[in-house]
Amino acid sequence: MMDDILYSTRDLTVDYATRSGDVHAVDQVSLDIRRGEILGLVGESGCGKSTLGKALMRMIRPPGRISGGELWFDGRNLMTLSEKEMQHVRGGEIGMVFQDPMTSLNPVQRVIDHLTETIRTHEPKVSDAAARARAEELVEKLGIRRERLDDYPHQLSGGMRQRVMISLALALRAKLVIADEPTTSLDVIVEAKFLDLLRELRDEFDLTILMITHNIGVVAEVADRVAVMYAGKMAEVGDVYGVFRDPKHPYTQGLLQSVPNIDLDEHELYKMEGSPPNLLNPPSGCPFHPRCPQAMDVCAVEVPVFHEVVPGQSTACWLYELEATRD
Ligand SMILES: Nc1ncnc2c1ncn2[C@@H]1O[C@H](COP(=O)(O)OP(=O)(O)O)[C@@H](O)[C@H]1O
Numbered sequence: 001m002m003d004d005i006l007y008s009t010r011d012l013t014v015d016y017a018t019r020s021g022d023v024h025a026v027d028q029v030s031l032d033i034r035r036g037e038i039l040g041l042v043g044e045s046g047c048g049k050s051t052l053g054k055a056l057m058r059m060i061r062p063p064g065r066i067s068g069g070e071l072w073f074d075g076r077n078l079m080t081l082s083e084k085e086m087q088h089v090r091g092g093e094i095g096m097v098f099q100d101p102m103t104s105l106n107p108v109q110r111v112i113d114h115l116t117e118t119i120r121t122h123e124p125k126v127s128d129a130a131a132r133a134r135a136e137e138l139v140e141k142l143g144i145r146r147e148r149l150d151d152y153p154h155q156l157s158g159g160m161r162q163r164v165m166i167s168l169a170l171a172l173r174a175k176l177v178i179a180d181e182p183t184t185s186l187d188v189i190v191e192a193k194f195l196d197l198l199r200e201l202r203d204e205f206d207l208t209i210l211m212i213t214h215n216i217g218v219v220a221e222v223a224d225r226v227a228v229m230y231a232g233k234m235a236e237v238g239d240v241y242g243v244f245r246d247p248k249h250p251y252t253q254g255l256l257q258s259v260p261n262i263d264l265d266e267h268e269l270y271k272m273e274g275s276p277p278n279l280l281n282p283p284s285g286c287p288f289h290p291r292c293p294q295a296m297d298v299c300a301v302e303v304p305v306f307h308e309v310v311p312g313q314s315t316a317c318w319l320y321e322l323e324a325t326r327d
């Protein structure tokens with residue numbers, strides 16, 4: 001495995017068993033997360049982003065299951081670890097921040113206790129005073145006054161709770177933070193501040209961040225690279241600069257077209273109609289073909305292969321497959 005890659009999935013597949021059959025929420029996804037980057041994972045609701053995020057931590061619970069693939073994190077295939085070993089990875093190396101931190105913070109525990117417990121699971125011998133001092137230092141770095149450590153989660157604002165979640169990940173000294181729609185419940189000003197903070201923390205703590213969002217504007221704000229997901233598959237992956245300037249996949253083009261104030265070279269943009277497919281019964285061929293204004297006959301029949309089409313930019317789309325065979 002390459003050294004600059006922190007996390008690499010290979011053909012990751014996740015299904016949910018339902019009464020009507022299997023929902024293919026993540027379908028053979030191979031994705032690399034580079035050390036030190038902020039990777040934005042974007043797509044409309046229901047595309048499988050949260051499922052992918054949870055699968056990276058092996059946190060898929062029944063009726064879901066990881067039905068195939070490899071999860072290479074920092075040199076180990078997490079699929080081969082025992083549940084106990086996985087708990088160490090979750091509790092120490094990968095941190096997670098959710099849209100609503102209230103669901104992951106214990107409501108009857110003060111913020112300080114969350115933090116000191118987290119510090120202690122990582123370093124059991126740390127004294128009370130030292131753990132408290134570390135917690136104070138962390139939250140102050142995140143712009144929360146140390147007095148607030150004695151509050152309960154519900155006494156904090158949404159933005160502060162998100163900061164507490166981040167401070168927990170920092171207390172773990174996590175290498176990777178997976179943030180799933182962390183700013184969706186915040187107002188735009190608090191959101192902008194939070195995104196700035198993420199970039200600062202990445203620089204200061206050498207973090208790698210996977211930022212999951214349905215909002216491609218958030219990706220533009222914060223990410224170095226972007227992975228666009230559609231119907232459980234990767235549609236396009238590349239540097240934010242390249243993808244925003246010259247999106248290859250018609251789905252990416254549609255997503256970008258819906259954002260005001262993003263200038264594109266492409267003039268033939270269109271308004272994206274319809275909605276993502278039901279993953280119980282996804283369309284044949286390219287799952288985007290029923291909505292795609294550039295669809296060709298082949299698109300309904302065969303699945304396009306995901307591959308690099310220009311340096312640093314990969315996509316799964318027949319428009320580029322044909323180009324490749326003509327060359
Ligand atoms: N517990 C579950 N049981 C059955 N289907 C689920 C479950 N969780 C998610 N799904 C389905 O998996 C697909 C992907 O969901 P999700 O990962 O939450 O997407 P996103 O985060 O992009 O909105 C959706 O079709 C959703 O309905």
Ligand SMILES: [Mg+2]
Nearest residue numbers: 049050051180
């Ligand atoms: Mg989600």
